[in-house]
Amino acid sequence: MPDDPTRELLASLPQVKGLVRKPPSTVAISRSVIAEHAEEAGLELEAISAWIDTRGGRLVKPPPVQAQTLRAGRRMERTMPGDAYYVIPATALEE
Numbered sequence: 001m002p003d004d005p006t007r008e009l010l011a012s013l014p015q016v017k018g019l020v021r022k023p024p025s026t027v028a029i030s031r032s033v034i035a036e037h038a039e040e041a042g043l044e045l046e047a048i049s050a051w052i053d054t055r056g057g058r059l060v061k062p063p064p065v066q067a068q069t070l071r072a073g074r075r076m077e078r079t080m081p082g083d084a085y086y087v088i089p090a091t092a093l094e095e
Contacts, residue, residue, distance in 0.1 A: 007092070028086070030084075031083070032084075055089060055092035057086055057087055057089060060085055
């Protein structure tokens with residue numbers, strides 16, 4: 001079986017922890033983490049995204065996170081974008 005650098009890269013990356021909506025028997029990996037390591041590995045993010053799509057994975061863009069803070073005695077609300085992540089079948093990373 002030929003080596004698959006995309007599969008090897010994705011299998012080596014840390015999975016998203018915490019409250020992540022994903023089906024059982026899948027893994028979630030942050031898009032920003034993939035982008036950082038793809039450049040180091042000499043791969044393009046678009047090619048990795050296509051690899052994930054062909055194996056049944058998908059990109060998930062969570063809704064923005066709203067936070068309330070107190071600053072100088074007044075309450076401020078701010079909205080921060082949620083970090084997008086890929087949901088990938090675990091079997092695709094084991095091939």
